Amino acid sequence: MAAAELFSETYKEARLRFVAGAKRAGGQHFEFTNPAGVGALGEALVTDVALLGSPEAQHLLVLVSGTHGVEGFCGSGCQLDALLEGYGIATDRHTATLFIHAINPFGFSWCRRVNEDNVDLNRNAVDHEQPPATHPDYAELHPHLLPEDWTGEGRETAERALAQFVAVHGYMAFQAAVTLGQYTHPDGLFYGGQKLAWSTRTFQEIMLRFARGKERVALIDFHTGLGPPGYGEPIYTELDAAGLARARSWYGPEVTSVYAGDSSSAPVQGALINATRSLLPGTEVTPLALEFGTLAPAVVMTAMRAEQWLTLHGQADPELANHIKREMRASFYVDSEEWRSAVLRRGRELIERALRGLATPVP
Ligand SMILES: [Zn+2]
Known part of the structure; x- marks a missing residue:
């Protein structure tokens, strides 16, 4: 399918395409509506979830878009491609794929990185009962x-x-x-907020509902804005040597770590998908951020x-x-065929590696 039919101009359009694509691919569709208000075109702010494969599958691949709102143009395109071309869906009954579309629908719709309360969702998943870190x-x-x-x-x-x-x-x-x-x-x-945001709570609710009790869960959270244009850098964002080693064995030696200093990203605290492990005791969890470069860092x-x-x-x-x-917008979504094609190729490569990784024997 032509890239123009996969990448959308607005959140509203991306949502319609995603829901239609999920249905066409035979997925079960679920909606989570953000009560914060409406989008830039007056539309409802909804996180859509599609489950492809059996709810009983022991392995789950989770593909997340729009954690940073405006970055959702990229992630949504990759998700739709994976749905419609089928490569994001395992052919064996042991593995299912969960697509989480626009976990930050406000930011996606209004072309902001943050949510409705100026909160960066990748800094929000911290223990807000503790005194806040000062910098x-x-x-x-x-x-x-x-x-x-x-x-x-x-x-x-x-x-x-x-x-x-x-x-x-x-x-x-x-x-x-x-x-x-x-x-x-x-x-x-990069404000982390003073309590868990709607999107963070919704993500955690989705994980508990669809991923609890699984043997292994792999997550890919699509981001843009750091690194060379069109290159998708797989970034391991947890401080966990065993998980990093597993991520490298699945995705390749190019997996960087925010803690090793080899990543285009500096360390962050409270990343959305990093909260998954504590929610799923007994499950092997491998979270990964896939960061596509756009323009120069400055x-x-x-x-x-x-x-x-x-x-x-x-x-x-x-x-x-x-x-x-x-x-x-241009800083988080490069409006060129060359960039979109590079993104799709790289996205596909990483998704296929994730599914192969999930299929390798659990040590
Ligand atoms: Zn991001």
Whole structure:
């Protein structure tokens, strides 16, 4: 099927295609509606789930899209391809595939990375009963990341302060300080929230309902925005040597670890899929983030800052606002056939490796 028929222009379109594709593929379909409001086109905000294969299957592959809202354009396209072309569905009765479409429907619809409460879902799955982690580096950078003025002197001063931090500590330390996840600035970037978000609770509910009691569960969570354009980097995000070794034996030596320093991603805390293991005692769980590169890291970072600034300062002039929104979308979804084709090829490769991995004997 042509890539244009797999990748959608809006969340609303992606949802319609996914539901139709799931039905055509013979899947069971389930809906989880976010009560937070409506989408950019007035549509309901729904996470759709499709189960392909037997509910009794002992092995489960879970494919997740839209954890970071706007990144769902990519993940949704890969999911639809896997559904319609059939390669995401095991041919044996021991394995089923669970497609979770748009776990953050608000962010997908409104082209934001975060949810309805400015929460980054990949920083939210922490124990909120504990005192929140504090990150002095983020607090220091916050006013410069999001200056009062996005143009003119205020912005220039902010850029100088950020450049100074990078000059002293290096870009990776800057990225880590910004992206680790912070719990002190609700209007800031990479904010982890103060309680479990609707999407996090819904993901956990889905896991308990469909994955509890399985022998093994593999998850692939589709992301975009880091790494070389079109390349899908398999990233292991847990600190777990046995799991990392298993992921490398299934997906190849190119699996990186956020803790080993070989990944385009800095360590994060509270990643959505990392909560799976504690929900499923007795199940072998192998979580993986598949991160597709788009534009240069500094461009993506600036786009995120600008979009956050725009959200905080809704009164920006329309031309600037449109420019910021276009840059945001382009930073997480490259609108070219070349990129889409590369994404589909790589997505297919990793999904097939996951199914082969699940079929290898449990040690
Ligand atoms: Zn992401």
